[in-house]
Amino acid sequence: MVRGPKRERTAERMLEIEDLNVWFGSGRDRVDAVKGATFSVAQGQSFGLVGESGSGKSTILRAITGLAPDWSGRISVAGAALNKRRARRFFKTVQMVFQDPYASLHPRHSVDQVLGETLYLHGFRDIDACVSKLLDDVGLGQKFRFRYPHQLSGGQRQRVAIARALAPEPDLLLLDEPTSALDVSVQAEILNLLSDLRAARLLTYVMVSHDLSVVGHMCDRLAVMNGGQIVEIMEVAALRAMKASHPYSQHLLAASV
Amino acid sequence: MADASGQTGGLRAWLLTDTPTSRRHARISALYQGWLSFRSNTMAMVGLGILVLLVLIAFAAPLLAPHDPFAQDLGNRLAPLGAPGHVLGTDSLGRDILSRLIYGARITLYIVALVALIAPIAGLLVGTVSGYVGGWVDMVLMRITDIFLAFPRLVLALAFVAALGAGIENAVLAISLTAWPPYARIARAETLTIRKSDYISAIRLQGAGPLRIITTHIWPLCVSSLIVRVTLDMAGIILAAAGLGFLGLGAQPPSPEWGAMISEGRRFILDHWWVATMPGLAIFTVSLAFNLLGDGLRDVLDPKASE
Numbered sequence: 001m002v003r004g005p006k007r008e009r010t011a012e013r014m015l016e017i018e019d020l021n022v023w024f025g026s027g028r029d030r031v032d033a034v035k036g037a038t039f040s041v042a043q044g045q046s047f048g049l050v051g052e053s054g055s056g057k058s059t060i061l062r063a064i065t066g067l068a069p070d071w072s073g074r075i076s077v078a079g080a081a082l083n084k085r086r087a088r089r090f091f092k093t094v095q096m097v098f099q100d101p102y103a104s105l106h107p108r109h110s111v112d113q114v115l116g117e118t119l120y121l122h123g124f125r126d127i128d129a130c131v132s133k134l135l136d137d138v139g140l141g142q143k144f145r146f147r148y149p150h151q152l153s154g155g156q157r158q159r160v161a162i163a164r165a166l167a168p169e170p171d172l173l174l175l176d177e178p179t180s181a182l183d184v185s186v187q188a189e190i191l192n193l194l195s196d197l198r199a200a201r202l203l204t205y206v207m208v209s210h211d212l213s214v215v216g217h218m219c220d221r222l223a224v225m226n227g228g229q230i231v232e233i234m235e236v237a238a239l240r241a242m243k244a245s246h247p248y249s250q251h252l253l254a255a256s257v
Numbered sequence: 258m259a260d261a262s263g264q265t266g267g268l269r270a271w272l273l274t275d276t277p278t279s280r281r282h283a284r285i286s287a288l289y290q291g292w293l294s295f296r297s298n299t300m301a302m303v304g305l306g307i308l309v310l311l312v313l314i315a316f317a318a319p320l321l322a323p324h325d326p327f328a329q330d331l332g333n334r335l336a337p338l339g340a341p342g343h344v345l346g347t348d349s350l351g352r353d354i355l356s357r358l359i360y361g362a363r364i365t366l367y368i369v370a371l372v373a374l375i376a377p378i379a380g381l382l383v384g385t386v387s388g389y390v391g392g393w394v395d396m397v398l399m400r401i402t403d404i405f406l407a408f409p410r411l412v413l414a415l416a417f418v419a420a421l422g423a424g425i426e427n428a429v430l431a432i433s434l435t436a437w438p439p440y441a442r443i444a445r446a447e448t449l450t451i452r453k454s455d456y457i458s459a460i461r462l463q464g465a466g467p468l469r470i471i472t473t474h475i476w477p478l479c480v481s482s483l484i485v486r487v488t489l490d491m492a493g494i495i496l497a498a499a500g501l502g503f504l505g506l507g508a509q510p511p512s513p514e515w516g517a518m519i520s521e522g523r524r525f526i527l528d529h530w531w532v533a534t535m536p537g538l539a540i541f542t543v544s545l546a547f548n549l550l551g552d553g554l555r556d557v558l559d560p561k562a563s564e
Contacts, residue, residue, distance in 0.1 A: 088464035104455035108477045110283050121463045143276045146283040151275050
């Protein structure tokens, strides 16, 4: 495979976040969801964000994609710092898979429409061929192409959502608890699919999860979050060996056994 | 025979499949399943039947009407029900009431069709833009909506007709102008629940602009509840048109508009009750049909009810 110059240049740091603060509301209603988060993810790496619900891990992903508009600090993707507005080109580099596949697909749009529109928006020409290739890539056959979401199972819907995120051929994929809404047996299938896709497409993952075993399986490094702050960043080997230095991480590890 | 039934069975299976093979197939299949669930509602089918009959009558009016609706026969005025040649009697100028009702169906349909085109579309535009854009746009649009909502409908329509001049087109315009605010409210409420959903976030992450999101992602979800509301409101719209006709501000004589016919018959209501009652019954039947249809459509289209 010929690697483009773009990938060569950004080979080191895919995502850098420095002193990121994210908040909702203003004045007395202001809620600080993320406080002073700093971490970076190398090209090709898989990075996990773990913590309890409400610890701000999903909010970091939403700030990166621009869905949470109030943030300060520095976010840079593939070497380029982001401002408040995201250009369409940005979404060719960064894509996101949402937590709940029952809520992330338009109820009146067929699989074909969902993928076709995505490809159209990113300026692809050969949409028909691309749609069928995407369906094959995520392990859905052509027979799913013209179904509506209500004719699909949760796992199949999540595969469609993954196909949509892959359509613009991004380098960085943000995964917001991609398996937490699914059955245990389906979770493994989706995780394996994500691992295979990462290997095949040289993707960088940032994966949010509250399930330490999922992160241990999928990620190289992880950050533990509590109350909007990153309390510890560690290698996954340390996680497997149950060696956390911060008391909160130790507590989290002990609770997950 | 067996062959034919096998073929219809094949068609049924083709229509009800869970694995459509093309875009067209998927769409037809979804329509057919909606039709099946609509068909199981008897009252809604009755409503639909009445409305189909109304459309047929309106189209075939010259063939069906026994007399010219404008032909006067002063020697035979106020003939009772079942009078020879005049099944529903004649009015104060000796015109055949049945023929006038049949021709009046055209006017009723005309009013209904125009209002149904103008009011919900205006409401949908205002409501979805207001709900999706938010901020001061929302404020301005919703305050305008409030102003229109604060007036009693018929009074506002009267004011418009008085300003624009009496006539059926102006009546339609006046009714539409007073009918759109509830649609705007419904569309805005739906938009507010939709705009924060993950599938809208997902399409924003593909770089889609507000125009595309509103027209291709939000409208399809708002339209069904609007259609239901429109059919339920149709009765009110027919009555408002009849009311304007009754007050002499809608259709002008000698036009056989049903409201205007009631207005003319009012003078004789005690001695010759059928002159006002027959058009009243026609209005009642059509209004009822729209209500029944609306109820049935709500069961089919409203995603909240079906899930």
